[in-house]
Amino acid sequence: MVTIVADTTASLPKELYSKLGIPLLPQIIIFGNEEFRDDTEMDTANFLQKLRSSSILPKTSAPSPAHYRPILQKFTENGGSVVILVPSGLVSGTFRGATEDAKEFPGKDIRIIDTQTIAGGLGTLILEAQKWAEQGLNSIEIEENVKKLAAREKVYFLVNTLEYLHKGGRIGGAQALVGSLLQVKPILTLRNGKVDQAESQRTKKKAFARLIELVLENCPHDDSALISVSHCDAEADAKELKRVFEETLGISNIPIYELPPAIVVHAGPGALSVSYFVK
Numbered sequence: 001m002v003t004i005v006a007d008t009t010a011s012l013p014k015e016l017y018s019k020l021g022i023p024l025l026p027q028i029i030i031f032g033n034e035e036f037r038d039d040t041e042m043d044t045a046n047f048l049q050k051l052r053s054s055s056i057l058p059k060t061s062a063p064s065p066a067h068y069r070p071i072l073q074k075f076t077e078n079g080g081s082v083v084i085l086v087p088s089g090l091v092s093g094t095f096r097g098a099t100e101d102a103k104e105f106p107g108k109d110i111r112i113i114d115t116q117t118i119a120g121g122l123g124t125l126i127l128e129a130q131k132w133a134e135q136g137l138n139s140i141e142i143e144e145n146v147k148k149l150a151a152r153e154k155v156y157f158l159v160n161t162l163e164y165l166h167k168g169g170r171i172g173g174a175q176a177l178v179g180s181l182l183q184v185k186p187i188l189t190l191r192n193g194k195v196d197q198a199e200s201q202r203t204k205k206k207a208f209a210r211l212i213e214l215v216l217e218n219c220p221h222d223d224s225a226l227i228s229v230s231h232c233d234a235e236a237d238a239k240e241l242k243r244v245f246e247e248t249l250g251i252s253n254i255p256i257y258e259l260p261p262a263i264v265v266h267a268g269p270g271a272l273s274v275s276y277f278v279k
Contacts, residue, residue: 002133002142003075005084007063007094008038010123011230011257020130023071027094027262028061035061038261044232047261048269060262062093068101072110081109081139085126085146087118088193091266111143113150116193120228120257121153121275128226149277154218156198156211157188157230157273187211208237211274212244219276221249227276232259233269241274 007025026039036042089095185207201207231238
């Protein structure tokens with residue numbers, strides 16, 4: 001039997017993990033000397049409230065061995081396999097930590113996949129991996145399928161400010177925009193697991209419109225797109241994207257996910273993203 005393991009950066013609702021029986025690992029949110037698990041001790045609403053009242057810019061920390069050990073021990077007993085889908089190793093230390101923690105279980109079938117994505121795209125990969133596990137695929141087949149699907153993902157996102165990505169060290173190829181005299185609104189993407197600039201527009205309105213155009217350029221017009229929308233404190237914009245894509249692509253019930261604290265630390269309030277998979 002194969003157990004799929006996720007962490008909170010996948011942005012799926014916590015109730016969904018419980019319903020599907022997917023073990024969930026936290027990210028750790030750090031405000032000065034205070035630490036909070038973002039699976040049980042802090043949600044996005046509480047995080048935003050604390051962020052706005054704090055003079056300290058929060059940080060994040062990947063799950064520790066103490067978080068992994070009980071899960072790996074439980075689900076590798078009696079020959080069980082574990083497949084852990086983690087966010088891009090270039091924006092999170094989770095891959096590195098999971099790889100080290102798995103060494104404590106020599107001889108066990110534990111596979112850690114650097115999906116090179118995060119948020120809704122990672123959530124989609126987890127849901128697909130869970131389906132494959134329920135269909136009886138083994139860990140090798142699931143790993144191969146996840147990597148093939150991940151290679152077809154396209155993701156675009158908007159942020160209100162580059163400040164959080166810059167200060168958190170996650171800005172990647174968009175570094176050139178920092179300190180620019182131009183008041184630009186960048187459309188960001190992930191390239192090979194790293195944050196990069198796709199385009200820039202002069203206003204938020206134009207960036208939003210161009211984001212829609214970019215998605216419609218190559219997003220499949222059927223459910224194979226596996227399209228999702230993610231946001232933090234931008235619900236109206238997320239709902240508008242959902243409406244436009246459902247009407248234009250002919251896809252129903254596009255999910256909207258709320259970005260968890262561990263992502264908002266680096267993307268900031270107002271972040272908005274779209275993930276989909278090309279043919």
